[in-house]
Amino acid sequence: MNRRDNTTKHHTDLVGSKQSIQRYLDLGLPPAKATLGFAFYAKYFTVDPAASDCAKRPLGKHCRTVALENADGSDNGLSGALTFEPSSEPGVLPTNLTASADGTCGAAAGTKCGEGFCCSSGGWCGSTEAHCGLSCQAGYGKCNGLTAIQSWQNALTNGVSDTKRGGHYYFDRNASLFWTWDEPEHISKKFVDVVDALGVPNVMAWSLSEDSLDWRHLLAIQQGVKKHCLSEIDGFNAAACTAKTTPRETYAVKPSVLTTRDTPAHYAAPIEPRGAAAGFAEVNAHGHSI
Incomplete structure (x- = not known):
């Protein structure tokens, strides 16, 4: 889900992740070149309770969002992301806050805004x-209702696991926010249903520091890498991995794919003549100019 959507859905659920990678494989991408990514952050979106049924059916077509960007495509502040790190938790307010004299405020400045700001x-x-x-910093001035950080604490406490699609979500009716994210249980399932099932040997996450509150997502990935024989790290079971079989790699483009609009040609950049050679070239580690 992103801010171009107008109804709620998961951000990186298992079903969506598998469908995305399968699409690339259908187009001829070798599984060995595919990488399954994990998000170390949650996304939130402002919903429109007056125009939908979010309270009863918070996930799907019955829960509509407000416009999540301005007419020119710029961010309007009604959606965003928070991470699994200490900065996404409400901080302890200092007891010696003073009024700001230069317009700066917040935890870093150690000052608060004047009345009404x-x-x-x-x-x-x-x-x-x-x-x-x-995104208002609560406690350092007034805020119009719950902040994203305050609502995020509600989501973490009361989140719902969607066992059908494989993802976590929460609707905060007090803040009119829909939250979507992954928990370790969904990460573990992706190793079975995507890594093993599709023969995808590569995984990555964005980004390391964003899981620094308790590292639970990173630890789940480490366990998956060891259990599913992707790397010989501590805990790697050589005997089990030697006997492990993986799906046969297929490199041909499926004929049915070529009858749809999304053919490889639609993903390719237009071919344009190269300009005159520059006076110097940047060279990568393999000695090739880039």
Whole structure:
């Protein structure tokens, strides 16, 4: 899900991840060149309770969002992401906060805004939606309702596991926010249903520091890498991995794929003549110019 969507759905659920990789394989990508990615962050989106049935059916076509970007495509502050790191938790407010004299505010500045003003995530006092909305720093000025960080704590406490599609979600009716993210249980299942089932030998995550609160997502990936024989790290079972079989790799493009609009040609960049050679070239580690 991204801010171009207008109904709620998962961000990186198991079903969606598998379908995405399968599409590339159908187009002829060798499984050995595919990589399954994991997100060390959650995404949130503002929903429109007046125009949908989010309270009863928070996931899917019955729960509609508000417009999540401005007419020119720029961010309107009604969606975003939070990570699994200490900065995504409500901090302890200092007891000696003083009023800001230069417009700066927040934990870094150690000051709060004057009466009627809000402290933005960037540490500036003001009264716009960017200052007072979801990214407002609670306690360092006023905020218009729950902040994203406050709502995120509700999501972590009350999140729902979607066992059908493989992902976590939560609808915070007090903040009108829909949250979507992965927990370790979904990561483990992806190793079975994507890595093993499709023969994909590569995994990655974005990004390491974003899981620094308790490293639970990283540990789940480490366990998957060991259990599913992707790397000889501590705990690797050589005997079990020697006997392991993987799906046969197929490199041909399926004929049915070529009858749809999304053929390889639609993914390729247009071929344009190269310009005159530059006076120098950047060379990578293998001695090739790039």
